Structures are given as C-alpha cells and as structure tokens.
Amino acid sequence: MNKMRRWIMHVDMDAFYASVEQGDHPEYKGHPVIVGGLSARGVVATASYEARKFGVHSAMGMERARKLCPQGIYLWPRMDRYKEVSGQIHKIMEEFTDCIEPLSLDEAFLDVTGIAHKFIGPMALGRSIKERVFQETGLIISAGLAPNKFLAKIASDLDKPNGLVVVPYGKEVEFLQELPIKRLWGVGRQTEKLLLEQGYKKIKDIQNLSDERPLIAILGNQARRFWELARGIDSRPVESDRVVQSIGREETYETDLVDEGLIDREWQYFANRLAKSLRKHNVMGTTISIKVRYNDFLTLTRQKTLSIPTNREDVMLEVARLLYAKLGKNKPIRLLGLTMSHLTAPVSQDSLFEIRKDEGALALTLDQLQERFGDMAIVKGAVWERAQEGIGRNRMLWGKEGKLSSQNILLNIKPEEEKR
Numbered sequence: 271m272n273k274m275r276r277w278i279m280h281v282d283m284d285a286f287y288a289s290v291e292q293g294d295h296p297e298y299k300g301h302p303v304i305v306g307g308l309s310a311r312g313v314v315a316t317a318s319y320e321a322r323k324f325g326v327h328s329a330m331g332m333e334r335a336r337k338l339c340p341q342g343i344y345l346w347p348r349m350d351r352y353k354e355v356s357g358q359i360h361k362i363m364e365e366f367t368d369c370i371e372p373l374s375l376d377e378a379f380l381d382v383t384g385i386a387h388k389f390i391g392p393m394a395l396g397r398s399i400k401e402r403v404f405q406e407t408g409l410i411i412s413a414g415l416a417p418n419k420f421l422a423k424i425a426s427d428l429d430k431p432n433g434l435v436v437v438p439y440g441k442e443v444e445f446l447q448e449l450p451i452k453r454l455w456g457v458g459r460q461t462e463k464l465l466l467e468q469g470y471k472k473i474k475d476i477q478n479l480s481d482e483r484p485l486i487a488i489l490g491n492q493a494r495r496f497w498e499l500a501r502g503i504d505s506r507p508v509e510s511d512r513v514v515q516s517i518g519r520e521e522t523y524e525t526d527l528v529d530e531g532l533i534d535r536e537w538q539y540f541a542n543r544l545a546k547s548l549r550k551h552n553v554m555g556t557t558i559s560i561k562v563r564y565n566d567f568l569t570l571t572r573q574k575t576l577s578i579p580t581n582r583e584d585v586m587l588e589v590a591r592l593l594y595a596k597l598g599k600n601k602p603i604r605l606l607g608l609t610m611s612h613l614t615a616p617v618s619q620d621s622l623f624e625i626r627k628d629e630g631a632l633a634l635t636l637d638q639l640q641e642r643f644g645d646m647a648i649v650k651g652a653v654w655e656r657a658q659e660g661i662g663r664n665r666m667l668w669g670k671e672g673k674l675s676s677q678n679i680l681l682n683i684k685p686e687e688e689k690r
C-alpha cells in the first residue's frame with residue numbers, strides 16, 4: 271500500500287444490541303431477537319438479522335413488531351453490557367491505531383494511514399481488524415475502507431451484514447455515481463425533496479455539474495461542500511479528541527400529561543437532574559432549550575441563550591417555564607425535554623437572577639450527599655415526589671428496574687473542532 275495515501279476505516283457492528291444478546295445467550299443464536307422498550311409505547315432499538323426478515327426494524331413500534339414476528343425473542347436493552355462490549359471493541363481497535371473517533375456505541379472512524387504499509391492492501395487490513403474483533407468478542411463488524419470519512423461511512427453500509435467494502439483511490443466518482451442523493455451527508459428529507467424536484471436523483475446528477483453554482487439556490491453556502499462530496503472529496507480528519515456539546519434530558523410518557531401542575535413538576539425535575547449532570551461534567555452552558563411533543567406528534571422546540579453561562583437549577587427552571595408558557599398550547603403532552611448547550615468551563619459568577627449567594631454551595635453539598643446515599647436520598651420536595659412516581663409511571667422507553675436509566679440523558683458529543 272502506498273504510504274502517503276490516507277486510509278480511513280469506518281466500522282459499524284451488525285445488529286449490535288441483538289448480537290450482544292445472542293453472544294451472551296447462545297440459545298438465542300439463529301433466532302429472531304428484538305431489543306427495545308417492551309412497554310405499550312416502546313420502540314424497537316434493534317432487531318437481529320433473523321428478525322429483519324420479518325420486516326422488523328429499528329424505531330418501529332413494539333406492538334407492530336410483535337404482530338410481524340410473534341415468535342421473536344423480546345428483550346429490554348442492557349445498556350451497561352453494551353457499553354462494556356463497546357469498550358472492549360474500542361480496546362481492540364487501539365491495537366491497530368489510536369486515531370479513533372467513536373460516533374456511537376457501535377460505530378467509529380479509524381485513521382489507519384499509519385499502519386497501511388503493514389498490510390498487502392486495504393482489504394487485508396480490514397479483514398485483519400474484523401477477525402480480531404470476532405476472535406475477542408464473537409461479534410461481527412461491517413467495515414468500509416476509503417480515502418476519506420464520507421466514502422468509508424457509505425462503504426461500511428453497502429454490504430451489511432458482515433460487509434467489507436474498499437473504495438480504491440481513483441474510483442471515488444464511480445463508486446458514488448449510482449447512489450441516491452440522500453446518501454450525501456447533510457441531505458435531510460427537505461433538501462432531498464428540493465433536489466429531486468430539480469431533477470437531481472442520483473449522485474451522478476450532481477457529479478455532472480462542472481461546479482456548484484446550479485446548487486446554490488437549493489443548498490446555499492453548503493452547495494460547494496455537497497458538490498465536493500458528490501465527487502468523493504472530503505478532507506475532514508478523524509477526530510479522536512471529543513467533547514460533550516450538549517447535555518439534556520427528555521421523557522416520553524406512557525400517559526399523556528394534561529395537568530399543568532404535573533407539567534410544571536416535570537420542569538422542576540428536569541432542571542434538577544440537568545443541573546446535576548452539568549455539575550458532574552463540570553460544565554456550564556448558555557443555551558437552554560425545551561422540547562414539547564403533543565399527543566398529535568406536533569413537536570415544538572424553543573430556546574433561549576443567556577448572556578452568561580450557568581449550571582443553576584433555578585435559572586434553568588425559570589427559562590424552561592418561560593419558554594413553555596410562551597407556547598400557549600393546551601393539548602395533551604406526550605414528551606418533554608430540557609437541554610443545555612453551548613457548554614463552557616465553569617465560571618464563578620452567576621447573577622442573572624436574584625438568588626441567594628450560598629445556593630451554589632448548597633447544590634454541591636446535595637450532590638455529595640446523593641453520591642453517598644444514592645440518587646434519591648436528598649432532593650427537594652417536588653423533585654423527590656416526581657422521582658418516586660417516575661419509578662412506577664413515567665418510565666422511559668428503556669426504564670427498567672425502577673431507575674431512570676441513562677438512556678434518557680442525552681449526551682450530544684461532537685468533535686472539538688466543530689465546537690470552536
């Protein structure tokens with residue numbers, strides 16, 4: 271392999287959660303396994319390839335899945351176990367390179383440029399990593415190797431399961447030409463619709479343009495980037511140092527919320543938990559967002575950016591209440607969420623609202639007590655009440671043994687560079 275050439279690998283585990291379950295329970299092997307929320311409003315997180323034959327897939331309602339595949343093995347997710355396996359896989363990857371950018375528990379980019387010369391070709395390199403992972407964990411990854419991230423990501427998906435696809439240098443344009451334009455990064459449904467209306471169906475329709483100008487009307491300042499992607503040009507590096515970009519919490523309710531008192535108590539609860547998460551990550555933030563989904567699935571988000579960063583529970587609560595009040599809708603609510611973004615290192619002042627000076631200190635003490643005596647040992651009245659009820663009633667998709675699981679804590683992680 272040519273030493274000078276950049277080689278990027280994208281790996282994605284096949285049917286990750288379900289495969290871990292099959293590995294841990296050999297009796298499930300060869301059978302349709304469906305992992306997800308098993309409650310009435312639960313959603314399929316993933317389905318083994320045996321179950322996919324029945325038409326079951328991620329994000330499908332659990333009731334529908336059960337109808338399609340009544341003989342399936344239905345399981346709650348075991349996030350701790352998946353995290354553990356994910357860590358194991360990460361370690362194996364580190365045997366090859368330390369330039370790894372994890373995208374989720376089961377997906378990562380690897381810059382393998384530095385080790386390419388040790389292999390006969392990219393195919394051999396890919397096979398070697400796949401084999402190591404299989405030996406150690408019994409799990410199968412699909413991988414793509416290409417001159418850049420964009421192509422590697424597409425390649426890993428093309429021959430799933432157990433795929434290994436290499437995009438050789440010089441074949442970038444050919445590789446992309448027949449793919450639908452929605453494969454271009456950043457093309458969401460709306461953009462796809464606009465592009466289709468203008469006659470851009472396949473990536474080759476964009477490749478045929480001599481420059482990006484005809485795309486500007488649709489894509490604005492992103493036109494150049496899309497035009498380059500269509501030609502397989504993408505110079506972004508694999509970012510191994512990543513930082514948390516936002517922290518939030520959201521919940522889907524088994525029973526729609528109508529009572530304003532209960533809704534307010536949710537904001538109190540969210541603000542309390544969010545403040546704790548921010549302190550735990552030792553960050554503050556300036557942008558507070560709420561998300562409200564009504565029972566007709568209308569989903570609204572509103573945000574407010576403060577002039578100085580905060581991690582204060584009362585500030586977040588006030589902002590959440592204000593934003594919520596402004597929505598002015600009177601409809602049953604299916605989901606609520608509260609998120610803090612534009613995170614920064616903590617600053618000492620926080621005088622946006624009139625608050626007692628010692629509140630910051632009090633908050634810290636509460637955290638320390640909670641650490642010692644468990645999460646619910648000491649929390650303020652409404653929050654405590656809410657937490658008690660949450661145990662029975664408001665469990666999330668994933669909530670299991672009376673604990674609000676980490677699944678509803680949204681940690682949005684982005685590469686450092688994008689944050690700057």
Ligand code: TTP
Binds near residue numbers: 283328430
């Ligand atoms: P994916 O890689 O999208 O799916 P997968 O690994 O199950 O299957 P494959 O890659 O072979 O198509 O997601 C990885 C894990 O993330 C998946 O096992 C379960 C979880 N997940 C959800 O919880 N909800 C979702 O909607 C999706 C897509 C995934």
Ligand code: MG
Binds near residue numbers: 286
């Ligand atoms: Mg996967």
